[in-house]
Amino acid sequence: NIHCVLNNTVMEFLQGVRRLFTELIYGLGDHDLSPMSLGSSHSPKLSVLLDDLDKKLKTHALMLKKQYKTHFSQLAKIIEDNLLYAKSVKLMGNRRNAKFVDFFKILEDEIEAQLKEAAVISRGKEVSDQHILELCDQVVSLTEDRTKLHDDLKSRMNTVAPNLTALVGELVGARLISRGGGLLNLAEQPGSKIQILGTNGYTFRSLKYHAPLVGQAAPKLKGKFLRSLTSKIALAVRCDALGDGKDNTVRLKSLAKLEERLREIERNDLGRLSRSAKGKSEKDKSMGHGGLITHAKTCNSEAEDTSMELRIHLYGRRRCGAIIE
Template identity: 55%
Template sequence: MLVLFETPAGFALFKVLDEGKLNKVEDLSKEFLAADSARKVVSLKAFSKFENTAEALEAATKLLESTPSKGLRKFLRAHCDGETLGVADSKLGNAIKEKLKIDCIHNTSVMELLRGVRTQLTELISGLGAQDLAPMSLGLSHSLSRYKLKFSADKVDTMIVQAIGLLDDLDKELNTYAMRIREWYGWHFPELTRIVQDNIHYAKTVKLMGDRANAAKLDFSEILPEEVETELKEAAVISMGTEVNDLDLMNIKELCDQVLSLSEYRAQLYDYLKSRMNTVAPNLTALVGELVGARLIAHGGSLLNLAKQPGSTVQILGAEKALFRALKTKHSTPKYGLIYHASLVGQAAPKHKGKISRSLAAKAALAIRCDALGDDQDNSMGLENRAKLEARLRALEGKELGRSAGSAKGKPKIEVYDKDRKKGAGLITPAKLQSCSRFSSRANNKLGCS
């Protein structure tokens, strides 16, 4: 029996000299307390040294994936003919058995034997000292860390999480700065706040106009519509605002420059986020849009973590406080969280938002798994599911319209079945019963019957 041992310097094959000692797992560790006793249990049969760091890195990454590298396959073919091989990874053993037709063993005895070999590694392998093994281990670990970071699938998710977080921060800053401009310039021209509603247009107008006395001789056609421009010039003449000096206007214009530059950067960041989402999660983007999809990924931590969640969790993701408060107070649980801002939910009537959000969450969970674990990078699945959801929304609205259209009709007559009726007498309706009772009462009155 042979045992495969991986080291930072290369692969080693050890021959088990006394296989009977493997049956006593508890006493196996005592055999490796000293180098002399360890040599009586195993002996080095062959050693394949790595030529450079690149070969060591390739072998290490293959071992992490539980697959033998090209050098390991060549090494085992040369020295494992007709032998049984003990390995530390059962999946690696299955791969070796499938590709090389070598019987592999993975059990407690083999793991304890490998543990003992590790303690006496420098004594069992001649020419490999502890002072050489330590720098090799450190260099290989650094190379492996760089490789995993370079080819990590979560790395792109991190970019999306940071981008959507920065986008939300920019929105808050823009709103804060825009309100500060309105309050600051409102002392000079308070009527402008009512005339120009958009914050970016307001900042551009203030930067161009400066003092309100300049409004009459300026052209605002590139910023404002014609009717708004006319109203602005008329209001500037009769404004009730106070006068400001040039130093105040200079600081206000600098704040306007800040708002406009942040607005331009936000537009660039949104384009970047849109391209990233279409690349990383095209199906999720097709279903819920770039912003909602990015917020779902950020809330889940990564696309892979989000793929592990069921549709019911995706539906209420972002409404955890409301969910736990409802469970604590025994009220109705929320029907939607972040997914409420998706366009499909927004198109639905209030009474249908719960149904559409549930259906959308189920389709979104499938789209997330397809994006995270699938091989295809197109959005065909997301577009197909979106078409199905739009058809369901139309069906719900059509059913509601059909009910409201038929509600004006009279209620159907409820016919009472008479089990004692004669053949051919038909059913007795409440109207017939009422008319018969009236006729019998009139007849009794005429005849003087009580």
């Protein structure tokens, strides 16, 4: 005989409970609620969560390498990947155990041979195994969480904005949508406004260093190529926001035109360099500054000076001999 009630009063009460949840339950912090917030309706942006996970992962990986470096300093140069480094340290523990451990499941044969060879000659102080293993578990756990979150973001972006994702990737596309205030609001922005979103007034900073297509261009040509890219981004966002999302002809045509535009920019740059070099060489020849002409003049002047000194020396010797006689 329990009657369920759902009205504005109940919704306000539930909002207050969620807002004061960490104060109502003793020992519960905000960091404990971050995994729960991934599936809730008021969860933060996935791109923001990815950035937070990246920061935590880098911090824990740096702590692990810094503390284990005092015990086995050569390992950081042999294994640069954070996940493989943590798994290797967890599997090996003390460096003296390296020759008894098989790393074939996580490392290649060459890297495994280098690791075992370096473990024999390495000299370092002893460290706490328990603390090192805890750091390894945290790095592995954070890496797995980031992989799952990235897969979720990729799936959502391919569903919501497939054309935008094909041009700039899922992470940059999610950041553009977040900065623009949603997909519909971003569709209202022109290409000139999209290229400065999230850059604090610095043109091209966001797309210049994170968009995959821009990495194909030379450093001095990135600005020209980005102007073409942002115009295609504006077109792709409008198709994603106002279309049904099933037609992929827009992204295919945009990718083909962008590749053609990149080749055109590179050809124009090479033509400009060749014309400038040719014009400079012709100008030097017309002004008489060629290398051979200058060198020949220098050699002739030196020969004339040498012959003049020799004639003066011989003439002086003849005069001296005549005076003595």
